[in-house]
Amino acid sequence: MRARARLGAALLxxxxxxxxxxxxxxxxxxxxxxxxxDTEVPRAFPRTLAALAAWDGRTLPGDDAFAALAEDLIAAxxxxxLNAAAGRLNSDTPGLRTVVFATARRLARGVEGPAREAIxxxxxxxxxxxxxxxxxxxxxxxxxxxxxxALDLRRTADGTITEVGEEQRLFRTxxxxxxxxxxxxxxxxLVLGYPLAAALVFAPPRLVGLLLFxxxxxxxxxxxxxxxxxxxxxxREGIINQxxxxxxxxxxPVQMLxxxxxxxxxxxxxxxxxxxxxxxxxxxxIPRAQLRAAASLGxxxxxxxxxxxxxxTLPGVGAGALMVFIQAIGFYVTPALIGGGADQMLPYFxxxxxxxxxxxGLAAALSLLLLAGTLLILALFGRFLGLTQIRAA
Amino acid sequence: MKRRSLAxxxxxxxxxxxxxxxxxxxxxVSWGGAYQDAQRQVYFQPFxxxxxxxxxxxxxxxxxxxxxxxxxxxxxxxxxxxxESEELLLGCDEGLFEKIDWARIGGREHYIPQAVHECGVGAxxxxxVLAWDRNRLPATPTxxxxxxxxxxxxxxxxxRGVKLTLEIALLADGVPRDQVYATLRxxxxxxxxxxxxxxxxPHIVWWQxxxxxxxxxxxxxxxxxxxxxxxITNANRAEGRNFGIQxxxxxxxIDSWVIMKGSPNCDAAYRFLDFVKDPRxxxxxxxxxxYGGTARGANEGLPPDLLAVSxxxxxxxxxxxxxxxxxxxxxxDRLSQRFNAWLAR
Numbered sequence: 001m002r003a004r005a006r007l008g009a010a011l012l013x014x015x016x017x018x019x020x021x022x023x024x025x026x027x028x029x030x031x032x033x034x035x036x037x038d039t040e041v042p043r044a045f046p047r048t049l050a051a052l053a054a055w056d057g058r059t060l061p062g063d064d065a066f067a068a069l070a071e072d073l074i075a076a077x078x079x080x081x082l083n084a085a086a087g088r089l090n091s092d093t094p095g096l097r098t099v100v101f102a103t104a105r106r107l108a109r110g111v112e113g114p115a116r117e118a119i120x121x122x123x124x125x126x127x128x129x130x131x132x133x134x135x136x137x138x139x140x141x142x143x144x145x146x147x148x149x150a151l152d153l154r155r156t157a158d159g160t161i162t163e164v165g166e167e168q169r170l171f172r173t174x175x176x177x178x179x180x181x182x183x184x185x186x187x188x189x190l191v192l193g194y195p196l197a198a199a200l201v202f203a204p205p206r207l208v209g210l211l212l213f214x215x216x217x218x219x220x221x222x223x224x225x226x227x228x229x230x231x232x233x234x235x236r237e238g239i240i241n242q243x244x245x246x247x248x249x250x251x252x253p254v255q256m257l258x259x260x261x262x263x264x265x266x267x268x269x270x271x272x273x274x275x276x277x278x279x280x281x282x283x284x285x286i287p288r289a290q291l292r293a294a295a296s297l298g299x300x301x302x303x304x305x306x307x308x309x310x311x312x313t314l315p316g317v318g319a320g321a322l323m324v325f326i327q328a329i330g331f332y333v334t335p336a337l338i339g340g341g342a343d344q345m346l347p348y349f350x351x352x353x354x355x356x357x358x359x360x361g362l363a364a365a366l367s368l369l370l371l372a373g374t375l376l377i378l379a380l381f382g383r384f385l386g387l388t389q390i391r392a393a
Numbered sequence: 394m395k396r397r398s399l400a401x402x403x404x405x406x407x408x409x410x411x412x413x414x415x416x417x418x419x420x421x422v423s424w425g426g427a428y429q430d431a432q433r434q435v436y437f438q439p440f441x442x443x444x445x446x447x448x449x450x451x452x453x454x455x456x457x458x459x460x461x462x463x464x465x466x467x468x469x470x471x472x473x474x475x476x477e478s479e480e481l482l483l484g485c486d487e488g489l490f491e492k493i494d495w496a497r498i499g500g501r502e503h504y505i506p507q508a509v510h511e512c513g514v515g516a517x518x519x520x521x522v523l524a525w526d527r528n529r530l531p532a533t534p535t536x537x538x539x540x541x542x543x544x545x546x547x548x549x550x551x552x553r554g555v556k557l558t559l560e561i562a563l564l565a566d567g568v569p570r571d572q573v574y575a576t577l578r579x580x581x582x583x584x585x586x587x588x589x590x591x592x593x594x595p596h597i598v599w600w601q602x603x604x605x606x607x608x609x610x611x612x613x614x615x616x617x618x619x620x621x622x623x624x625i626t627n628a629n630r631a632e633g634r635n636f637g638i639q640x641x642x643x644x645x646x647i648d649s650w651v652i653m654k655g656s657p658n659c660d661a662a663y664r665f666l667d668f669v670k671d672p673r674x675x676x677x678x679x680x681x682x683x684y685g686g687t688a689r690g691a692n693e694g695l696p697p698d699l700l701a702v703s704x705x706x707x708x709x710x711x712x713x714x715x716x717x718x719x720x721x722x723x724x725x726d727r728l729s730q731r732f733n734a735w736l737a738r
Contacts (some may be wrong), residue, residue, distance in 0.1 A: 080465065082487075083483070083487050090722075090723065090726060094727040094728075095723040095724070097722060097723060098719070098723050101486050167587075167735070168727070168731055169734055170730060170734040170737055173734075173737050174737060236612065236614045237612050237613055237614075255548070258598055258599070336601075340599070341553070341736035341737070342737055342738070344736075344737070349733065352729075352733070356554075357729055
């Protein structure tokens with residue numbers, strides 16, 4: 001009897017499990033897998049990679065590698081797998097795309113004599129060790145190439161890990177900035193949201209509905225619409241600047257759009273409900289009688305708040321902060337539209353590498369970085385505050 | 394079987410045999426919108442009237458992936474496609490397009506040299522220019538002024554991205570047009586471009602969509618900006634703006650017609666290309682949409698107001714620099730990374 005009930009429950013859940021698996025787990029796993037895999041070059045250059053397996057990476061590879069490369073180039077050109085591999089190699093070493101295509105074209109017209117001479121004659125780039133290093137970096141699954149790149153590191157041909165050149169370093173700065181903006185937004189939301197939630201709890205009943213509506217209204221508006229509204233408000237000849245000039249606060253319109261301040265204002269506005277609602281839910285459950293009891297025992301207003309009220313709202317603070325922070329570090333549209341060049345966060349670069357330079361490996365590695373960061377925050381939260389706290393909220 | 398009929402079609406194309414037996418109408422693919430409306434009026438409808446060859450239109454948003462998929466599908470349903478210069482280079486490398494037989498469409502000399510490619514016939518020419526609002530800035534600025542915030546204070550608009558930004562920095566720094574890409578191919582040249590950009594970094598507003606520059610100029614958000622010439626002319630025509638275009642040291646590119654490999658309507662495609670090569674016909678596109686014709690003489694006899702906005706007017710063309718897509722295909726990844734790192738500092 002019980003087994004049948006359990007089976008029935010499982011069947012009822014099956015569509016949900018299936019949906020989550022198909023729409024959530026599968027695509028995310030596939031995408032993240034790209035961050036540690038490299039398939040384009042192995043598909044087009046299997047013989048070359050086999051010949052390079054025993055290579056030390058300090059001197060040019062032997063004749064067998066050149067012969068294998070010649071075979072692979074001709075075969076891949078005919079099979080149509082060359083373009084993807086050439087693109088992958090080019091994202092490692094600029095110019096390799098042209099080198100690969102020009103060499104393949106040349107070899108397809110016929111190879112006379114040893115492959116080594118023919119290939120070196122086709123392009124002198126084949127005489128450089130790091131050209132072959134690019135094949136090795138792009139040639140295996142699982143690979144750490146993309147993950148290293150997401151941390152501003154790379155491997156040389158002989159396998160040692162080094163930092164990329166200073167003018168190429170980017171992602172560590174961006175990761176720190178992402179966390180910093182996330183923290184700022186969380187703190188600002190807390191500072192604004194805490195009194196607001198308290199006001200909701202203590203407001204006369206007929207006002208509560210109106211206030212809650214005011215909190216929820218932005219919640220129901222599309223994120224892009226709200227961001228676009230801020231663009232209109234903050235523009236150089238926008239309403240805020242016009243007001244400032246009319247009031248004589250400033251003489252010249254102030255640059256507000258495309259600044260960090262604009263990003264913070266818009267993000268706080270968008271995320272504020274995620275702070276207010278958990279706080280409100282927790283605060284509403286605190287019995288007022290406790291405050292009166294504290295007062296009757298001689299606690300002043302400050303002591304009532306500090307020793308009775310505040311400690312009981314902490315689960316709400318934790319839940320709100322967690323929700324705001326995790327969403328904030330994933331923000332894409334708002335910084336992209338109203339931020340300047342130095343206000344872009346990790347998601348912008350994930351989008352950039354996925355759509356602009358079509359470097360999915362790097363985009364996936366950056367996603368992994370963001371996901372790992374989020375999980376780390378969750379784990380820390382669980383360790384010090386307990387995840388059950390959120391459930392209570 | 395499919396393979397054999399494909400081979401026959403290709404042979405038919407090369408051997409000048411009439412395509413009367415082709416199973417479907419000539420399919421032409423372009424960018425849609427106001428541009429394709431103009432093409433329909435100037436090219437497509439007159440072509441069908443003159444030759445009786447019916448045209449089926451399609452639109453696309455670009456991307457080499459689409460062309461690859463269609464080439465691999467075997468049954469080619471597109472005949473003529475208008476492509477950007479990067480797709481032209483990639484697709485030609487990969488053998489997605491027929492090689493152009495120039496003798497059938499007036500010979501190479503019929504066109505301006507930049508419009509002639511192994512696999513494509515230039516269709517239109519357009520520029521990224523320095524634009525400004527004459528009502529706010531009466532002078533005619535150059536790239537050097539663009540980088541001189543002392544002389545002309547105010548924000549500058551640039552497209553967020555490394556492509557063209559580096560070229561403009563070098564042009565502003567006094568590098569002659571024909572030396573720009575040679576300079577960028579050296580480490581010192583890239584360094585020089587970034588140092589020049591450093592000088593106005595806090596004054597730059599980065600735009601992303603082509604619709605933004607005229608809007609930012611109109612709102613006074615920027616005093617000068619880079620922009621597509623078509624957007625600026627359209628703003629002047631449709632919204633009565635008084636925006637200026639600086640053609641000197643502007644950067645141009647060409648969209649080309651390509652014939653898809655294995656097209657069964659190859660002959661009709663050549664007849665179409667032969668029809669649209671007429672300079673007078675190309676010139677009649679200009680009043681509708683400000684893109685330049687690619688035939689020699691496409692700007693002859695035009696009234697001054699059209700000459701002023703035509704990218705292929707020799708006076709404008711001769712002071713412009715052609716964007717080097719081969720350079721960008723090789724260097725975009727690395728320079729983008731460096732640009733993003735520079736932007737983040």
